[in-house]
Amino acid sequence: xxxxxxxxxxxxxxxxxxxxxxxxxxxxxxxxFIGGGAAGRFGSSFLRALGGTQFxxxxxxxxxxxxxxxxxxxxxxxxxxxxxxxxxxxxAGHMWYPEIPEKIPMVPIFDTFRKxxxxxxxxxxTDQSKGQLGMEFEVFKExxxxxxxTVEVAGERYRAKNIVIGTGARPQIPDIPGVxxxxxxxxxxxxxxxxxPEKVVVIGQGKTSAGYTSFFSACGCDVTIVNRxxxxxxxxxxxxxxxxSNMKRRGIKIHEGVTIKExxxxxxxxxxxxxxxxxxxxxxxxxxxxxxxVIPNSEIAKPLGVEIGPNNEIVVNKKxxxxxxxxxxxxxxxxxxxxxxxxRQSGMIAAKxxxxxxxxMMDRTMPEFMFTTYEVTWVGLTEKECIEKYGDxxxxxxxxxxxxxxxxxxxxxxxMAHVHPEMSGFQKxxxxxxxxxxxxxxxxxxxxxxxxxxxxxLLDKGLTVDELATYHELFLNAEHFIQLxxxxxGQKNLSSL
Amino acid sequence: xxxxxxxxxxxxxxxxxxxxxxxxxxxxxxxxFIGGGAAGRFGSSFLRALGGTQFxxxxxxxxxxxxxxxxxxxxxxxxxxxxxxxxxxxxAGHMWYPEIPEKIPMVPIFDTFRKxxxxxxxxxxTDQSKGQLGMEFEVFKExxxxxxxTVEVAGERYRAKNIVIGTGARPQIPDIPGVxxxxxxxxxxxxxxxxxPEKVVVIGQGKTSAGYTSFFSACGCDVTIVNRxxxxxxxxxxxxxxxxSNMKRRGIKIHEGVTIKExxxxxxxxxxxxxxxxxxxxxxxxxxxxxxxVIPNSEIAKPLGVEIGPNNEIVVNKKxxxxxxxxxxxxxxxxxxxxxxxxRQSGMIAAKxxxxxxxxMMDRTMPEFMFTTYEVTWVGLTEKECIEKYGDxxxxxxxxxxxxxxxxxxxxxxxMAHVHPEMSGFQKxxxxxxxxxxxxxxxxxxxxxxxxxxxxxLLDKGLTVDELATYHELFLNAEHFIQLxxxxxGQKNLSSL
Numbered sequence: 002x003x004x005x006x007x008x009x010x011x012x013x014x015x016x017x018x019x020x021x022x023x024x025x026x027x028x029x030x031x032x033x034f035i036g037g038g039a040a041g042r043f044g045s046s047f048l049r050a051l052g053g054t055q056f057x058x059x060x061x062x063x064x065x066x067x068x069x070x071x072x073x074x075x076x077x078x079x080x081x082x083x084x085x086x087x088x089x090x091x092x093a094g095h096m097w098y099p100e101i102p103e104k105i106p107m108v109p110i111f112d113t114f115r116k117x118x119x120x121x122x123x124x125x126x127t128d129q130s131k132g133q134l135g136m137e138f139e140v141f142k143e144x145x146x147x148x149x150x151t152v153e154v155a156g157e158r159y160r161a162k163n164i165v166i167g168t169g170a171r172p173q174i175p176d177i178p179g180v181x182x183x184x185x186x187x188x189x190x191x192x193x194x195x196x197x198p199e200k201v202v203v204i205g206q207g208k209t210s211a212g213y214t215s216f217f218s219a220c221g222c223d224v225t226i227v228n229r230x231x232x233x234x235x236x237x238x239x240x241x242x243x244x245x246s247n248m249k250r251r252g253i254k255i256h257e258g259v260t261i262k263e264x265x266x267x268x269x270x271x272x273x274x275x276x277x278x279x280x281x282x283x284x285x286x287x288x289x290x291x292x293x294x295v296i297p298n299s300e301i302a303k304p305l306g307v308e309i310g311p312n313n314e315i316v317v318n319k320k321x322x323x324x325x326x327x328x329x330x331x332x333x334x335x336x337x338x339x340x341x342x343x344x345r346q347s348g349m350i351a352a353k354x355x356x357x358x359x360x361x362m363m364d365r366t367m368p369e370f371m372f373t374t375y376e377v378t379w380v381g382l383t384e385k386e387c388i389e390k391y392g393d394x395x396x397x398x399x400x401x402x403x404x405x406x407x408x409x410x411x412x413x414x415x416x417m418a419h420v421h422p423e424m425s426g427f428q429k430x431x432x433x434x435x436x437x438x439x440x441x442x443x444x445x446x447x448x449x450x451x452x453x454x455x456x457x458x459l460l461d462k463g464l465t466v467d468e469l470a471t472y473h474e475l476f477l478n479a480e481h482f483i484q485l486x487x488x489x490x491g492q493k494n495l496s497s498l
Numbered sequence: 499x500x501x502x503x504x505x506x507x508x509x510x511x512x513x514x515x516x517x518x519x520x521x522x523x524x525x526x527x528x529x530x531f532i533g534g535g536a537a538g539r540f541g542s543s544f545l546r547a548l549g550g551t552q553f554x555x556x557x558x559x560x561x562x563x564x565x566x567x568x569x570x571x572x573x574x575x576x577x578x579x580x581x582x583x584x585x586x587x588x589x590a591g592h593m594w595y596p597e598i599p600e601k602i603p604m605v606p607i608f609d610t611f612r613k614x615x616x617x618x619x620x621x622x623x624t625d626q627s628k629g630q631l632g633m634e635f636e637v638f639k640e641x642x643x644x645x646x647x648t649v650e651v652a653g654e655r656y657r658a659k660n661i662v663i664g665t666g667a668r669p670q671i672p673d674i675p676g677v678x679x680x681x682x683x684x685x686x687x688x689x690x691x692x693x694x695p696e697k698v699v700v701i702g703q704g705k706t707s708a709g710y711t712s713f714f715s716a717c718g719c720d721v722t723i724v725n726r727x728x729x730x731x732x733x734x735x736x737x738x739x740x741x742x743s744n745m746k747r748r749g750i751k752i753h754e755g756v757t758i759k760e761x762x763x764x765x766x767x768x769x770x771x772x773x774x775x776x777x778x779x780x781x782x783x784x785x786x787x788x789x790x791x792v793i794p795n796s797e798i799a800k801p802l803g804v805e806i807g808p809n810n811e812i813v814v815n816k817k818x819x820x821x822x823x824x825x826x827x828x829x830x831x832x833x834x835x836x837x838x839x840x841x842r843q844s845g846m847i848a849a850k851x852x853x854x855x856x857x858x859m860m861d862r863t864m865p866e867f868m869f870t871t872y873e874v875t876w877v878g879l880t881e882k883e884c885i886e887k888y889g890d891x892x893x894x895x896x897x898x899x900x901x902x903x904x905x906x907x908x909x910x911x912x913x914m915a916h917v918h919p920e921m922s923g924f925q926k927x928x929x930x931x932x933x934x935x936x937x938x939x940x941x942x943x944x945x946x947x948x949x950x951x952x953x954x955x956l957l958d959k960g961l962t963v964d965e966l967a968t969y970h971e972l973f974l975n976a977e978h979f980i981q982l983x984x985x986x987x988g989q990k991n992l993s994s995l
Contacts, residue, residue: 003593004917043984050988068973077974081912082593085585089596096500096579096610097602105594113593117916121903128901133995134985341973342980349967349984363968370972376909378972404625406618412873412944413910415578419614420501447909448945451976455952458969470846471860472955475867475875476565476838477574479948483839487540487846488631491547498630 003109005116010193012070014062014119015140016127022137024056024159031055032329032355033152033161035144035301037136038066039341040332041167042126044348046134051356056161057138058154063123064130064138066332067169068341071192074122075114076212080372082110083212083219084447087251087374088416090219095420104197104221111194146305149325163327163355166302166315167348170295170333175204179264185289188213198222198288202273204261206232210292212372217290218253219374225254225284227275232257233371237383239398240443243427248373250424256282264289297334312336319361321351329355338367366461368453375426378450380457381441387431391440395432396497397485411477413447430482434495437465448479456482466490500606502613507690509567511559511616512637513624519634521553521656528552529826529852530649530658532641532798534633535563536838537829538664539623541845543631548853553658554635555651560620561627561635563829564666565838568689571619572611573709577869579607580709580716581944584748584871585913587716592917601694601718608691643802646822660824660852663799663812664845667792667830672701676761682786685710695719695785699770701758703729707789709869714787715750716871722751722781724772729754730868734880736895737940740924745870747921753779761786794831809833816858818848826852835864863958865950872923875947877954878938884928888937892929893994894982908974910944927979931992934962945976953979963987 032048034041037059045057061070068074086105092098130136145153146166152159172187174180184196188209200223203214211233218224226232232255233241245255259275265283266272272285297314307323307330308316314336321329329351332344346362353360368380387394400406410418410426418425426446433440442456456464470490474483489498529545531538534556542554558567565571583602589595627633642650643663649656669684671677681693685706697720700711708730715721723729729752730738742752756772762780763769769782794811804820804827805813811833818826826848829841843859850857865877884891897903907915907923915922923943930937939953953961967987971980986995 004591043981046985047988050986052990073974077908078912078916081909084909085913086594088582094501096606097583097598099596099598101594101596109593113916117919121919125901125903129898132900133898340970342970345981345984346968346970349988352988365968365970367970368972401626401630403629404622406622411574412578412581412947415575416582419575419610422614422618448976449948450909450972451946452948452952454969454972454975454980455949455956458956459952471843471862472951473837473839473843473862473864475865475947475951477570478951479945483951484540484842487842488543489547491544491846491849493549 003112005113006109008112008116008119010115010195012062012115012119012123014123016063020127020131021139024137024139024154026157026159028054030159030161032163032165033058033159034165034167035146035152036060036066036167036169037064037138038167038169038332038344039068040344040348041165042066042130042136042348043345044165044167044331044352045136045138046130047349048352048355049135051352053352053356055137056159057136058142058144058152059138059140060143062140063126065122065126069118069122069126071189072209073341074118075111075192076188076209076372078114079110079216080212083216083374086219091421091424092416102221106197107220108194108197111192114192146301149305149328163329165329165331165351166334167332168298168301168334170297170339172291173294173296174291175293177261177264179266179270182264182266183269184287185264185270185291187291191290200286201225201288201290202227202284202286203290203292204273205292205294207292207294208371210290213290214253215248215251215373218251224252225256225286227256227259227261227273227284229260230258236377236379237429237443238385239429240377240379240427240445243445244373244375244377247375247424251374295333295339297336299334302328302330310336320354320359321347322354342367366457368457370450370453375445376447376450377445378453379441379443380453381439381460382431383441383443384429384431387433387440391433391435393434395434395495397430397432397482397489398498399428399481399485401498410446410481411448411479428480428482430486432466432495437467437495439464439466439469442482444480446479452480466495500609502610503606505609505613505616507612507692509559509612509616509620511620513560517624517628518636521634521636521651523654523656525551527656527658529660529662530555530656531662531664532643532649533557533563533664533666534561534635535664535666535829535841536565537841537845538662539563539627539633539845540842541662541664541828541849542633542635543627544846545849545852546632548849550849550853552634553656554633555639555641555649556635556637557640559637560623562619562623566615566619566623568686569706570838571615572608572689573685573706573869575611576607576713577709580713580871583716588918588921589913599718603694604717605691605694608689611689643798646802646825660826662826662828662848663831664829665795665798665831667794667836669788670791670793671788672790674758674761676763676767679761679763680766681784682761682767682788684788688787697783698722698785698787699724699781699783700787700789701770702789702791704789704791705868707787710787711750712745712748712870715748721749722753722783724753724756724758724770724781726757727755733874733876734926734940735882736926737874737876737924737942740942741870741872741874744872744921748871792830792836794833796831799825799827807833817851817856818844819851839864863954865954867947867950872942873944873947874942875950876938876940877950878936878957879928880938880940881926881928884930884937888930888932890931892931892992894927894929894979894986895995896925896978896982898995907943908945908976925977925979927983929963929992934964934992936961936963936966939979941977943976949977963992
């Protein structure tokens with residue numbers, strides 16, 4: 002039996018009393034933060050670091066928000082398990098690798114996630130926020146905004162020079178008949194899974210549901226994607242081809258450009274019905290995962306009369322001020338891109354402005370990633386976008402042009418490269434040949450994600466072929482951009498590799 | 499039975515005839531390269547890209563040198579297998595993870611390596627060098643230098659304006675009685691392994707033997723390190739503590755500060771005898787791995803009278819010219835650091851100088867790595883070095899000070915972080931507090947190696963706490979430097995985290 006089996010589905014964590022602070026009715030805080038998630042926690046601690054006074058009201062039982070509760074952390078945990086399963090499935094029969102069962106139980110995976118979350122992770126959030134960052138906060142506290150300087154919590158009123166709203170976002174539930182049937186899940190339900198799905202339909206392919214799609218498949222489920230438009234249209238065409246062909250190779254079925262008619266079932270979901278090329282298709286299933294985006298939790302701000310955008314987001318300027326200048330909105334509640342770095346930075350920027358340091362978020366190119374059973378990471382332009390913008394593109398690829406042979410790459414792809422070389426990954430750098438500057442990097446594989454954080458910055462600094470050729474690669478590296486570039490940097494007129 | 503079992507121990511690869519070019523006796527080449535390894539191959543192709551004429555004589559059956567034959571590639575392959583074993587051992591009993599046998603056969607692992615090397619990898623080297631890079635080369639050709647413009651191969655003489663020596667290095671065999679016994683191996687012998695070691699003594703702990711030490715242990719061998727000095731003394735103290743305590747946790751025994759007296763045995767090795775704290779210790783074993791460094795293959799240059807250094811290296815200036823200006827020495831033959839990036843760049847720099855573009859290798863801080871069953875990566879100063887140099891150091895760590903609790907980190911550490919959080923990794927950034935500049939980064943875990951290639955460059959560009967806080971992290975990232983820094987960047991007087 003798996004350890005941690007049957008860990009409670011709802012978190013029982015309660016921060017120790019000495020971690021919490023009572024808010025002071027006589028203090029006029031520099032800022033009251035509503036919500037202690039990624040944005041609120043970073044904003045609160047940044048404001049403290051700047052010497053400001055702050056109080057944070059969190060409605061849930063922990064700081065750190067949705068990320069550690071049911072978003073990033075379980076997604077990464079599921080991904081990591083999925084890669085391990087995927088590798089064992091493809092490695093079996095080679096060397097020492099064992100066979101694993103066709104069907105892997107998922108419930109113990111989420112039990113294990115919740116166990117660690119409810120003990121280690123939430124405790125870490127409390128201890129670091131209090132002990133190291135000096136934040137003052139309470140949990141289980143729903144706040145109501147009375148006016149731009151007053152917040153009401155449990156019948157008491159508290160005052161601040163500024164109010165910072167960081168109430169996040171929630172899954173967008175599409176308007177499809179049957180969407181409320183049992184076993185129609187969002188990623189929030191998934192972490193509380195109490196049965197073993199067998200046949201899964203995933204509606205929508207955002208970055209989160211993409212990861213879970215491959216996770217279900219790795220666990221041995223029969224998985225079908227249905228999507229209104231072309232999936233992963235944000236990827237470079239060749240990257241997309243590699244990603245999708247490898248999902249199909251693993252048995253995932255994909256229906257694009259469909260109109261979803263109904264989620265069918267009595268009590269529990271039994272099938273998804275959609276129209277594809279004028280034909281009605283019914284895919285039987287016992288589980289539906291909704292990957293249909295998120296919607297900001299802006300309701301709290303409505304009584305104030307701040308401007309709300311068409312997608313329920315609080316409208317902010319580049320300082321994260323709402324239409325009422327001393328009311329800020331940070332993190333997912335102000336709309337896309339719904340990523341951790343933007344949420345945390347918005348907290349930092351708001352804190353700086355509140356403390357009198359006028360600042361806007363720096364205009365940096367943002368790296369992005371998604372999971373299948375590969376890590377897919379990209380920044381900047383695709384090849385097609387480069388050609389559209391500059392009329393030309395030089396491309397450096399691995400495997401290279403006309404050498405369609407997998408290669409040993411680096412950590413975590415070495416075994417795949419040796420037993421199924423054609424499946425070990427794909428990488429591509431895009432160069433604008435006249436300036437010799439890189440305009441995009443793309444990677445499918447493992448272990449390159451952290452590098453893209455810095456490649457993004459170097460891209461903005463105008464990284465050229467000639468400069469990259471002088472960097473020190475740590476061979477074998479997850480992405481071969483440095484050394485591949487060096488093979489071309491001698492050319493006066495760059496050609497693709 | 500494992501696929502590829504019993505693949506020939508000596509490579510049978512022969513490049514197809516049309517990949518090879520006949521050298522021309524009537525041509526005066528811009529350069530003749532002796533050796534088509536990492537340095538020679540990059541140098542040759544860079545010179546071609548610059549428009550030069552070149553011919554490369556390779557003594558072995560393939561281009562790409564020792565790296566793909568028996569160095570970097572099998573080391574990474576062994577490491578990747580070792581992590582997979584290590585993880586399965588620690589994950590067993592949790593969730594879906596299977597038990598694996600206590601002892602894992604190693605021979606099929608190296609059989610698999612050689613199979614792929616002899617088919618895919620060598621073929622790739624040939625095809626890319628010829629088809630994409632336009633190199634002219636022959637294999638199986640031993641060259642002799644007649645004078646600074648003449649090389650003799652198979653009785654014929656060829657002329658060039660420059661000769662570039664890239665003959666690499668070989669394992670240094672220490673002067674210990676019994677070192678020639680059977681089953682006393684270097685990493686070169688290991689890739690041809692034809693029996694299953696049970697009890698292994700590793701003499702010396704360079705970066706290569708460190709990786710194999712943990713590999714043997716992961717395979718279930720009883721492993722003992724004996725080393726003259728303190729091992730891994732180049733690591734930051736806390737990083738070193740994490741690394742060594744985790745090797746011990748996995749059963750590796752470590753003897754430091756010893757004098758090795760004898761490798762004992764009749765025909766095959768049976769024990770290693772050394773003196774430790776004035777006491778003679780005998781460790782029985784069936785295998786010894788020598789990790790006692792390398793020595794440059796400079797013999798070819800001696801008849802020319804070029805300057806040779808005390809460790810058998812060819813002495814070069816910053817343009818990689820020897821004491822005879824039109825004779826260059828690139829890669830391992832010119833001595834440390836014996837890493838791929840330096841070898842390849844030396845080829846590039848030599849090519850540029852030969853083609854009239856006066857250049858020296860850029861003075862960049864070099865990132866470094868080694869393997870245990872973790873990836874250990876570092877760049878710049880340790881905490882102690884920072885204090886010695888600047889009188890002070892601020893440190894940002896994960897797990898943080900006084901919060902000694904593992905944390906979910908990122909790809910490939912998520913499962914470990916959930917089942918043995920104290921073993922999921924360690925990371926540390928070092929800041930000089932007055933300038934607020936980073937001076938060092940250190941990481942133990944997985945997936946951060948590629949990032950260090952760029953962190954090294956940003957370090958040299960003067961990366962500050964305030965700048966890093968504005969980067970976009972791809973959370974959950976293998977190293978948390980961006981977001982952890984953001985938690986402190988608000989402070990006027992930085993404090994550690």
